[in-house]
Structures are given as structure tokens and as C-alpha cells.
Amino acid sequence: MAAPREPEVIRDKAAMRAWSRRRHAEGKAVAVVPTMGYLHQGHLSLVSAAAASADPVAIVVTIYVNPSQFAPTEDLATYPSDFAGDLRKLASTGVVDAVFSPPDLYDRGTGRRAAASGGGAISCLEEEAGDGHETWVRVEHLEKGLCGASRPVFFRGVATIVSKLFNIIEPDIAVFGKKDYQQWRIICRMVRDLDFSIEIIGSEIVREADGLALSSRNVHLSSEEREKALSISRSLVDARTAALKGNTDCKQIKNKIVQTLTETGGQVDYVEIVEQDSLVPVENIDGPVVICVAAWFGKVRLIDNIEINTRF
Amino acid sequence: MAAPREPEVIRDKAAMRAWSRRRHAEGKAVAVVPTMGYLHQGHLSLVSAAAASADPVAIVVTIYVNPSQFAPTEDLATYPSDFAGDLRKLASTGVVDAVFSPPDLYDRGTGRRAAASGGGAISCLEEEAGDGHETWVRVEHLEKGLCGASRPVFFRGVATIVSKLFNIIEPDIAVFGKKDYQQWRIICRMVRDLDFSIEIIGSEIVREADGLALSSRNVHLSSEEREKALSISRSLVDARTAALKGNTDCKQIKNKIVQTLTETGGQVDYVEIVEQDSLVPVENIDGPVVICVAAWFGKVRLIDNIEINTRF
Known part of the structure; x- marks a missing residue:
């Protein structure tokens, strides 16, 4: 284990991209670990996988509770968070260089939709045309079964936010947990189909001693x-x-x-x-x-x- | 007008990306002009806009008749082409550095879908799950009206192929003609919504002396x-x-x-x-x-x- 080290906290898209380009200019690979925060050992195992993925490598952990993957009926409002605790855990690994934690990544537009969506769930399917966010990435077959059947906007939201994070951070490597198996497969397919120049690493499930998968x-x-x-x-x-x-x-x-x-x-x-x-x-x-x-x-x-x- | 110069013809995704990264390493901006070939003065005006967009700039013109934007009932089979003539026209401008003209950019998979799709139109909406291309980018409101009403898969195909070209070429600038007004607006929205780090230039319609828009x-x-x-x-x-x-x-x-x-x-x-x-x-x-x-x-x-x- 490396010595503890505070990651740099980045809130802004342009600053994030500039940071990543500086790391590339230094000859480093950039590896990203996308998360929604409230980190546990499962997430830290993704960080370890990122650390082992290239040398030299700069590691970015994103902490962003993506509103577009929650339906209005789901638990966006109660999704747990502990940013200070997350930072401590990431610092303790000694290998995380930056944490990207933006306030909001969606353009809500100026019209009625903007007023209605606020900072909450965002889903344009049922909304009117205007100037807000309306571009969605869909992996049309893989998104349908399993969790997609009971969570209809979930994987559309996941594929879209991951595309956005990829375009902002421009990583060479991205690490996803196989606990979210369908998500991992969807990201792999999306990367192939849209020609992202990114290696996707699927990391094994981490369990408690008694078998419960960490979540x-x-x-x-x-x-x-x-x-x-x-x-x-x-x-x-x-x-x-x-x-x-x-x-x-x-x-x-x-x-x-x-x-x-x-x-x-x-x-x-x-x-x-x-x-x-x-x-x-x-x-x-x-x-x-x-x-x-x-x-x-x-x-x-x-x-x-x-x-x-x-x-x- | 610059002296005539043969552009380098690139057929392969990886070679295209490597070419573009070399230009970036030389400190050049990369500008892309996506086309389906059979070039006319309208396309050449897009090249001029690309040439004026940055200095120093490396210009890539893509020539690819994108099957996914044609419905099976449309004119994919009779879409005109003249690759040798296109190359001559681009050489005559003296400013085009590369032509990206790949044989096929979609993964057709190994199953029944692959056999059915061949080199023709590709549209997964009505097809079964498998290992073929199934990721689509949609700009859900802008794609609906105007040409989208009578051409239901058109803008899905456009947004998806442009995303692929952006990820392969990693350009700083992309030029689109305002003759395809809805397409231009869709690409602008997509770039904003998905955080592509690309400046989109909308170039004015070029007309014959009697007013007919070039096509x-x-x-x-x-x-x-x-x-x-x-x-x-x-x-x-x-x-x-x-x-x-x-x-x-x-x-x-x-x-x-x-x-x-x-x-x-x-x-x-x-x-x-x-x-x-x-x-x-x-x-x-x-x-x-x-x-x-x-x-x-x-x-x-x-x-x-x-x-x-x-x-x-």
C-alpha cells in the first residue's frame, strides 16, 4: 500500500479535461473509476485495478450521483453520500490523483423543462422540445432485460453519463465493477460500437466474509x-x-x-x-x-x- | 488557392487515430469535414471553412456512405459515388491532408443479423439481440420533426456515425453544411449534451448561379x-x-x-x-x-x- 495522499478535487469540466491532458502530456496513461460515492471496499478494489492497469498511470475517481439514471419513483433523494469520508478513503489508498465531483453535468435549458427538472431526476422522454439536454446513448438490446425491465431509464442514463465522463476526462482506461454486470457489458458494447479509444476493465465482485456483495x-x-x-x-x-x-x-x-x-x-x-x-x-x-x-x-x-x- | 496536393488516403480506424494524434503532437489542430462523397463545390466550401478555422490546422475529409442513416426503402444502393473524382477535387484545394474512407464502420456481429445485414442498411430496432452493433445516439426532440418525420432512422444514424468519427479522429473542429440544417443543429446539441470537446462550424449553403442548392x-x-x-x-x-x-x-x-x-x-x-x-x-x-x-x-x-x- 502506498502512503496516504490527498487527491486533487476538481469540480469543473474544463479544469478536469485540462488536468487529464496535462497528465497525457507528461506521458502518463489516465485511468478513470466512475462512482456515485459512498465508497466501500468494492470501489477501492476498482482503484487498485486502475493502479495496476498501466505504468505510469494517473487515476481519477469520479463521484457523481447521476440523476438521469433514476426514475422519478426511485431513490435519488435518499441515495447515501459522504464526500468527506470518501475523500479520506481515497487518500488512504495513496494512488488516487484526482477526484472529479461536479455539481451538475446536465444542461437543463431555459424553458419550462428547466423549472420542472431542478436538480432532480432528468428524463426527456416525457418532456417537451426546447433547449435542455436531450441526447441519449442507448445500447438497445442489452439495456432491455434484467435490471432494464424494472428500471426503464436506468441504462440510458448510465450509458449517457459514462459517454459524457469519457468525453470530459478522455481516459485511456476505465474500471467498472462486475457486480453491476449488465452495466459493465453495456459499457463494453458501447465502447466498441461508438469507437471510444478506451480499455474497459471489469473488476470482480467484493464480498463481506459472509458472502454479502458490497453495495x-x-x-x-x-x-x-x-x-x-x-x-x-x-x-x-x-x-x-x-x-x-x-x-x-x-x-x-x-x-x-x-x-x-x-x-x-x-x-x-x-x-x-x-x-x-x-x-x-x-x-x-x-x-x-x-x-x-x-x-x-x-x-x-x-x-x-x-x-x-x-x-x- | 494553395498548390494542388494529394491527400493521404486512410482506410483503417487505428491508422486514422494514430495519424490524428501525430498531428496533435506536432501542435496542429485537427479539423474534420464529414461527407458521403460525390463531392461538389458545397463540400469544397466546407474544406475552405476548415482551412480558415485554425492555424496550423490538419484537415481530414471523411468519405463514407453511412448505411445506418438509410431506411431499407431509401436510396443507399443508388447513392452516387466517384472516389477518384473526389480525390482529384480535394487535391485541387491544396489544403486537405488526409481522406478517411473506411470500408465499413459497423460491427455486424456473428449471428443471423450479420448474415441479414451484409453491407447494406443497418437498423437494429427490428432485429434480435446478439453481438452486432446496437448502440445508438439519439437527440430525441430535434430528430423528430422536419426530415425526421419521413426518415425515421436518419438522424439516429447521423448522430451515431458522427459520434464514431469523432471518437476515431479526435478532432478539435468539425465543419457541417447548413443546407442540412436539422443535421447541423442536431450535431451542435449532441456535442453540447455529450461534452465532446469539439467546435462545430456551420457553413453557409452554396448555390448554383440560378439559386439551386448544391446537392x-x-x-x-x-x-x-x-x-x-x-x-x-x-x-x-x-x-x-x-x-x-x-x-x-x-x-x-x-x-x-x-x-x-x-x-x-x-x-x-x-x-x-x-x-x-x-x-x-x-x-x-x-x-x-x-x-x-x-x-x-x-x-x-x-x-x-x-x-x-x-x-x-
């Missing part, structure tokens, strides 16, 4: 809910073990997971077994797949997944 | 159709003159243009009077607007427009 939203779980939520990772490991033993029928596997989650008090959003690259559901496991779960425990929606990389 | 598609007009098509520019100038004299009622102005075009044998797609920035239709002209026309003469769809910049 900023875990803070909202009561200790009882947290205990019950362990059924997610447990049922995923059990499913993987069963598949490797030859139980490859997806309907059976999914039913078992749904049953386990429901019995422990979870409310299942989805359980799906999909191809790793296309995220197309499969009926039987005969190649690399990922089992993806989203479930509510109390008022908290948790996601998790497990890859099966064997060819059967 | 690669003019080559398909018979001499009789060409004569009739002069009614487009004539009716636009008349409308502007009338508006400046105080006839600012849009319904009257539009009816007059439709009448003129129809009487000369044109089939009107649309006549609209819209705000210059938002492209929202207005009922009465009391600020900067643009009158936009699309009409068929024979089998050729022509577009034209005229700005009225006065505040009334």
Missing part, C-alpha cells in the same frame, strides 16, 4: 434484513455448484433460487441465467453464462451475480 | 426536373422577402410555398417555419427562424432552407 445501499439494511439478504449470495453459490455437478436446466435452477429468496423474506425482481456477452437468456447451461439476481429486502433493492465460465 | 443528389435530376426544382429556392427567397416586409403569418407563408412547389410539379414532403435552435414550429415570425423545405422532383428528394435572422 452502497447495504447501509439501508436493518441487521435482520442483512442476515436474510445473505440468501442471495448463498443461493447463487449453490446454483453454480449444482450446475458444475451437471444440473444445467435453467428453469430448475431459477426456481430453486426464487424459492430460497422468497422463503427468507426477499421479494424477487428477477432471477435470470444469460449468455455472458449478449445477456440473452438460455434454457440450458452449455457454455459461459452468468446468473443474475435482483431482490428486495425491506426497502432495499439488491443485485448480485455469479459467472459460470466452464464449457460443458 | 450530390442533383445529378439524378433531368434538365426539366432541374428547371422545375428552381421553384424551391425561389419560393424561399420570396417568403423571406415577404416576411421582412411584414407578412409574418406562417400559415400564409407556408401555403404560398406549397402552392408554388406544387404548381411547378414538385411533391411536397414538408414546408416548416421553426425556431433556429430548438426547431420548434412557430405560428408567427417574431424572432430568428428558418424556413425548411423538402420536396420531390421526379425521383429525387431535395431539401433547402433559408434563415431569417431579424428580430421583429
Whole structure:
């Protein structure tokens, strides 16, 4: 571990781009770790992956709760934040050079839309024409299933904000966590399809000792809910073990997971077994797949997944 | 006019990006002029605008007939091309450093979609999930009216290919013709909304001595159709003159243009009077607007427009 070092905090787009261009002029690669803050060990593992990605490398962590990926019904207002704590954690790694934390990255325009949107969720689909933000990047098939089914604006918001961050920071490398598996796949596809000159690193899920995948939203779980939520990772490991033993029928596997989650008090959003690259559901496991779960425990929606990389 | 000079022809994405980065390393700005080839004086005026945009500047002209902006019913197959002639014209300007003319810029994937799309139109909206191109940039309000109403995939294709070209070439400046007025406005909005670090220059329409706006598609007009098509520019100038004299009622102005075009044998797609920035239709002209026309003469769809910049 490097010695603690305060990252430079940058609030402004133009200053961010200038900073990044100076690092390039010094012959450094620039690696970005996009986050929404309230950092935990999972995020810090992304920072480690960034530190190992190139030499010499300048690391930028972005902290920005992106309003466009929240539907008006979702938890934008209660999304946890702790900027001072985040800075301390990043300083403790000793490898983060800058934190990009802008106040707002969307042009709200001057008309009625601007007044209506304020600093909150932004979604032009239902809004009128004008001079506000209306450009969206969509990865049209990958965005549809899994979390996209219950969160219709989510991946449009993610792909758009990541495009904006890429254009502002002009990184050579970007690191995403595989806990948000669909997001990672969508970003990889977007980078290929739009010819961004950026290497995407997918970083493995970080778990508590008892298996719970780290998430900023875990803070909202009561200790009882947290205990019950362990059924997610447990049922995923059990499913993987069963598949490797030859139980490859997806309907059976999914039913078992749904049953386990429901019995422990979870409310299942989805359980799906999909191809790793296309995220197309499969009926039987005969190649690399990922089992993806989203479930509510109390008022908290948790996601998790497990890859099966064997060819059967 | 500079002495004739052969531009370097680049076919490959990686070579194009490397070329552009070398120019940047030499301290030059890079200006791009995106075209679909079959170049005329209108395109060469864009090159002149690029040459005047920075000093020192390296100029790239792209020649690529973008399949994703054509619907299957449209004229992709008959779109005119003359690569050797284009190169001669660009060489004659003496200021073009490179021509980027790739064979195909879309990943067609490996599945059924790949077999079906071949080298032709590409549109994933109606296709199945897989590993082919599926990322699209949309400017959701500006893309809807005017040409977007009769050409539903057009601006999605334009915004997406321009994003790809921007990411491959990494230009500082890009020049677009105001003849494609809606396209120009869409690109400006996209650049703002996605934070591309690129200055967009809108270049004025170039006309024949008799008023006909230059277009690669003019080559398909018979001499009789060409004569009739002069009614487009004539009716636009008349409308502007009338508006400046105080006839600012849009319904009257539009009816007059439709009448003129129809009487000369044109089939009107649309006549609209819209705000210059938002492209929202207005009922009465009391600020900067643009009158936009699309009409068929024979089998050729022509577009034209005229700005009225006065505040009334």
C-alpha cells in the first residue's frame, strides 16, 4: 500500500479535461473509476485495478450521483453520500490523483423543462422540445432485460453519463465493477460500437466474509434484513455448484433460487441465467453464462451475480 | 488557392487515430469535414471553412456512405459515388491532408443479423439481440420533426456515425453544411449534451448561379426536373422577402410555398417555419427562424432552407 495522499478535487469540466491532458502530456496513461460515492471496499478494489492497469498511470475517481439514471419513483433523494469520508478513503489508498465531483453535468435549458427538472431526476422522454439536454446513448438490446425491465431509464442514463465522463476526462482506461454486470457489458458494447479509444476493465465482485456483495445501499439494511439478504449470495453459490455437478436446466435452477429468496423474506425482481456477452437468456447451461439476481429486502433493492465460465 | 496536393488516403480506424494524434503532437489542430462523397463545390466550401478555422490546422475529409442513416426503402444502393473524382477535387484545394474512407464502420456481429445485414442498411430496432452493433445516439426532440418525420432512422444514424468519427479522429473542429440544417443543429446539441470537446462550424449553403442548392443528389435530376426544382429556392427567397416586409403569418407563408412547389410539379414532403435552435414550429415570425423545405422532383428528394435572422 502506498502512503496516504490527498487527491486533487476538481469540480469543473474544463479544469478536469485540462488536468487529464496535462497528465497525457507528461506521458502518463489516465485511468478513470466512475462512482456515485459512498465508497466501500468494492470501489477501492476498482482503484487498485486502475493502479495496476498501466505504468505510469494517473487515476481519477469520479463521484457523481447521476440523476438521469433514476426514475422519478426511485431513490435519488435518499441515495447515501459522504464526500468527506470518501475523500479520506481515497487518500488512504495513496494512488488516487484526482477526484472529479461536479455539481451538475446536465444542461437543463431555459424553458419550462428547466423549472420542472431542478436538480432532480432528468428524463426527456416525457418532456417537451426546447433547449435542455436531450441526447441519449442507448445500447438497445442489452439495456432491455434484467435490471432494464424494472428500471426503464436506468441504462440510458448510465450509458449517457459514462459517454459524457469519457468525453470530459478522455481516459485511456476505465474500471467498472462486475457486480453491476449488465452495466459493465453495456459499457463494453458501447465502447466498441461508438469507437471510444478506451480499455474497459471489469473488476470482480467484493464480498463481506459472509458472502454479502458490497453495495452502497447495504447501509439501508436493518441487521435482520442483512442476515436474510445473505440468501442471495448463498443461493447463487449453490446454483453454480449444482450446475458444475451437471444440473444445467435453467428453469430448475431459477426456481430453486426464487424459492430460497422468497422463503427468507426477499421479494424477487428477477432471477435470470444469460449468455455472458449478449445477456440473452438460455434454457440450458452449455457454455459461459452468468446468473443474475435482483431482490428486495425491506426497502432495499439488491443485485448480485455469479459467472459460470466452464464449457460443458 | 494553395498548390494542388494529394491527400493521404486512410482506410483503417487505428491508422486514422494514430495519424490524428501525430498531428496533435506536432501542435496542429485537427479539423474534420464529414461527407458521403460525390463531392461538389458545397463540400469544397466546407474544406475552405476548415482551412480558415485554425492555424496550423490538419484537415481530414471523411468519405463514407453511412448505411445506418438509410431506411431499407431509401436510396443507399443508388447513392452516387466517384472516389477518384473526389480525390482529384480535394487535391485541387491544396489544403486537405488526409481522406478517411473506411470500408465499413459497423460491427455486424456473428449471428443471423450479420448474415441479414451484409453491407447494406443497418437498423437494429427490428432485429434480435446478439453481438452486432446496437448502440445508438439519439437527440430525441430535434430528430423528430422536419426530415425526421419521413426518415425515421436518419438522424439516429447521423448522430451515431458522427459520434464514431469523432471518437476515431479526435478532432478539435468539425465543419457541417447548413443546407442540412436539422443535421447541423442536431450535431451542435449532441456535442453540447455529450461534452465532446469539439467546435462545430456551420457553413453557409452554396448555390448554383440560378439559386439551386448544391446537392450530390442533383445529378439524378433531368434538365426539366432541374428547371422545375428552381421553384424551391425561389419560393424561399420570396417568403423571406415577404416576411421582412411584414407578412409574418406562417400559415400564409407556408401555403404560398406549397402552392408554388406544387404548381411547378414538385411533391411536397414538408414546408416548416421553426425556431433556429430548438426547431420548434412557430405560428408567427417574431424572432430568428428558418424556413425548411423538402420536396420531390421526379425521383429525387431535395431539401433547402433559408434563415431569417431579424428580430421583429
